[in-house]
Amino acid sequence: MRAKDIMIPVQDFLTPENTLKEAVILLKTARRGEAGVGVKGLPVLDADSRIIGMLSMRDILKAVFPFYMTMMDLGDFTWDGMLEDIAKRSSQRKVGEIMSKEVITVPADAPLMECIDRMLKHNIKRLPVITEEGRLTGMIYERDVFFVITKAMLN
Amino acid sequence: MDSMTTMESSSFSFWAATLIFLSAYGLIISERIHKTIVAVFGAGAVLVLGILDQHEAFHMEELGIDWNVIFLLISMMLIINILRPTGIFEYIAIKSAKFARAEPFRILVVFSIITAVLSAFLDNVTTVLLITPVTLLIADALNVDPVPYLISCALASNIGGTATLIGDPPNIMIASKARLDFLAFIYHLTPVVIIIMACYIAAIKLIWGRRLVTTQELQQKILKMNEKAAIKDSILLKKAMSVLVLVLIGFTLHSTLHLEPATIALFGAGLLLLLSKTQDPHHLLAEVEWPTIFFFIGLFVMVGAVVKVGLISWLSSQMLRLTQGNLFATSMLVLWFSAVASAIVDNIPYVATMNPLIIDMAQQIWPHETGLQLLQHAELMPIWWSLALGACLGGNATAIGASANVIVVGFAEKAGRPISFLRFMAYGVPITILSVAISALYIWIRYYLIRF
Secondary structure, eight states, X not given: OBHHHHOBOOOOOBOTTSBHHHHHHHHHHOBOTTSOBOOSEEEEEOTXXXXXXXXXXXXXXXXXXXXXXXXXXXXXXXXXXXXXXXXHHHXXXXXXHHSBOOOOOEETTOBHHHHHHHHHHHTOSEEEEEOTTSBEEEXXXXXXXXXXXHHHHHO | OOXXXXXXXXXXXXXXXXXXXXXXXXXXXXXXSOHHHHHHHHHHHHHHTTSSOHHHHHHOTTTSOOHHHXXXXXXXXXXXXXXXXXXXXXXXXXXXHHHTTTOHHHHHHHHHHHHHHHHHHSOHHHHHHHHHHHXXXXXXXXXXXXXXXXXXXXXXXXXXXXXXXXXXXXXXXXXXXXXXXHHHHHHHTHHHHHXXXXXXXXHXXXXXXXXXXXXXXXXXXXXXXXXXXXXXXXXXXXXXXXXXXXXXXXXXXXXXXXXXXXXXXXXXXXXXHHHTTOSOTHHHHHTSOHHHHHHHXXXXXXXXXXXXHTHHHHHHHXXXXXXXXXXXXXXXXXXXXXXXXXXXXXXXXXXXXXXXXHHHHHHHHOTTOOHHHHHXXXXXXXXXXXXXXHHHHHTTSSTXXXXXXXXXXXXXXXXXXXXXXXXXXXXXXXXXHHHHHHHHHHHXXXXXXXXX
């Protein structure tokens, strides 16, 4: 089996110029194949459909959570509604500054084992699949790999 | 060795040392290579080429590494690193904000003063790193622009650091070379720093007094905070504070005790390490800023080389020709030139070069004096103070003039409110001119007019 056999074509994506608010809306409404609505991460593409970053729930969490909190022990000095206040203020920030810029990808005809290897080594749950020219063509999700495994076990 | 070869080899040494020194300076300024790497390589080059030999670099006071400075820095870093996890600095910051009744402008003033005072005893960068997180938290809580607080933090730390021997590396280096004691700095520099801080507070009132407003509701958030929750380890805190007090008393008395400041600090660090019941000092020692320490080490060796080959002597002769031996003119020149230099380049290499230069100049003016009579000649003292004031205060003028400024600009960017180079200068330059002008007036009145 190859990457292109289990990947899901990408229908929704972000650009670096999108605001965090727009990204959040898209994350909420994006479709993942026929499996439902709402994803936890989206690829960020440039004008040539090349993948230049990934924006996940975790990236947003990291961006919204104030960096100064970790510099000292300030856990006791938060207030009710602090996260909401800060989240509201973060809504206009650009995807480009928040996304993870180190993207792990696989070519479309990569064997499945290589895909799993990459996912495990880098601890990622979604793996972008790219064409020979470097354009994004699909995404491999942990769930779909898991589905291959369960299918094999249960047959 | 015949005289021809000696001349050739000394000419080679002169140009080699000068070239290494100038290239190192250039690379450090351009920031293309990390300054520690430049310094360490430069020192190695100087030694390998035989310009300075290892004995001179490691064991001679006039030419080599100033171990007094090195160990004072390391020891204070250790003491502060043990003190930090106790939560005392978070406690001080939150308590001050409450003391200021959570009013934004009052907080700005109180935090500036606290930063200045802490900075007189800790190094400026550490002070800024300790104050800014809480500052940013409070700015978020009150929904005010954090930029005034950040800029003021940097400016106040540089001003405050000028007040004592341990407040700023230039002072530590000058004290070591001129054999000045802790009390001398208190007696000569603390007064003018207090005056400058007072004028500084007036200045920030003019600049930001009206612009920082919040609502009562938001102020409640701060007033409800319990600063006592910040103290994570009250036993360690008590021990650390006792040792710190002991160290400060030691600094005050050090010349009576015939002990160098580094000895006092080193003893304090050792005592605190023992009392803190640290099982493995690996982690604490790893937190010492070794890049800074090695930068100093390399720098001292390179400067030692240019001292030995006579470049410094030549420079000091030029300076004497310029001022024609008029010491008042010299101290004004040193004050203002140091301020400008410090705004552009790191004040540490600058002061490391100026110290032997001033000593050499003194030797030329008073060829029959030596030792303390020379170093602390009554007419030379104002020049040391001019160097200290210019080098420490000048750093406020630009975003790159002092490490504290660089840190603060970095934080502003992370917080989403970047401060441009020009914008920093818009605040920094007037404050610097103000503080250096006050210093000039002080030096003139105290050392040339009234003379006390």
